[in-house]
Amino acid sequence: MTDRAGAIGIDLGGTNLKMALLDAERRIVRREVVPTGGADGHDAVLRRMAAGVATLREAEPSLAIAGIGIGVPGEVEMATGVTGDLPNLPGRWIDVPVGPAIAAATGLPVGVINDAKAFALAEHRMGAAAGADTALLRTVGTGVGGAVVAYGRLLYGVGAMAGEIGHLVMQPEGPRCTCGNLGCLETLASGPAIVAEAVRRVVQGHTTALTRLHDGDTSRLTAADVANVADEGDAAAIDIVDRAGGWLGMGLAGAIALLAPEVVVIGGGVAPEGSRYLNAAAATARSHTGVIDIERVAIRPAALGYDAGVIGAALWGRESAETGVDRV
Ligand SMILES: [Zn+2]
CATH class of the missing domain: 3.30.420.40 (ATPase, nucleotide binding domain)
Structure with missing residues (x-):
């Protein structure tokens, strides 16, 4: 060719x-x-x-x-x-x-x-992890997907499912995941997890600006709505976003301990560059990494977007x- x-x-x-x-x-x-x-x-x-x-x-x-x-x-x-x-x-x-x-x-x-491997391949070949020998790549949207790069190569594994830390069990008695397990990272850190927590707080009558969105129709709430309301200073929305991002950061800390990557790339619709979610994830990953010099691990937003x-x-x-x- x-x-x-x-x-x-x-x-x-x-x-x-x-x-x-x-x-x-x-x-x-x-x-x-x-x-x-x-x-x-x-x-x-x-x-x-x-x-x-x-x-x-x-x-x-x-x-x-x-x-x-x-x-x-x-x-x-x-x-x-x-x-x-x-x-x-x-x-x-x-x-x-x-x-x-x-x-x-x-x-x-x-x-x-x-x-998610396709996302990672693009970010490793020509995006935020370009040239990295060892990298961890995450995309957060409806789910939490991603991949790992070792020795400059993407790892695929059985069924091309290597690096699926979205299914690390964080809460053994937590919410049911699409994979069948309980309390996977994905059930705590994904877009649907953010929406579910927002709906729960609205339905339970918490004081939050989320109750005023979409004329009170909680079925129309999105993770982007929660992020926007958090950015306006709403305490409940801030808590929801920080918790979800924090869960991702906990999962990342485990993966960082496993791989000691040069670069961690976080992308997807829930974690845009400069977002509160991304900052919470990075801060939690840093504060929960003790065994590796976290200053040598670059945590970056994805570069290629949609x-x-x-x-x-x-x-x-x-x-x-x-x-x-x-x-x-
Ligand atoms: Zn799962």
Whole structure:
């Protein structure tokens, strides 16, 4: 494949299928976003992916494509492109041959990757962890996902699930997690965890500006609402955000003890740069790290924002096509 080839990334989300065409310099030159429509079943979703790829290629007919990468929200057998459990996606996704189906429909090589690993790949290749030998990468949104980099390589592991500290059990009698366990980090530090705590306080009649949002309709509260109200000085919202960020920081402290990383990158919709949540997580990770010189660990916001997942998927499409899954 020529050095001038581009790549296509597909981010399979619960709401939208985000697709992008990257040129040889890894810049996004075209985008395509359509509703995932997972309730229609996986065959319909795969047809939408193939149609999106065709649209992107028709828009840039002179650009050769090295490969397609698909980020999926859960387990995948990377050598075969067959999905495992994707619990946050409507429909039944266990044992769906996503990679082979899109390869057959498009005639291009296809690599499938866990979506948090795609985020991490993008941040490690060209974002906040660029050049790091050892790094810990977290993305906080509906869940708490991420990856670890060791010796300059992303670790994938069984089902591509290495580094899933979102499922460290922090409270053995805590809330039920999507994975089946009780009290996982994700149930305490994710966007839905923040919303659930906000709703609880509103329903229980706590004094907080959160009660006035959306005409009192708690079903419309978001983690961003809680962050905004906290930034306005509301004590209850501040407490909710600091606790959730603090839980993430506790999980990070454990992972820092395991890896002694040069860099910790935190991204995702719940933890934007400069946010109260991010600051709480970093402060707690620092204060709970004793055995490693925390001054030598850089804790940074993610650099690629909303596009990291689709960029990482495209990078994986290119890398897996060129070097093979086993050697990346
Ligand atoms: Zn869990």
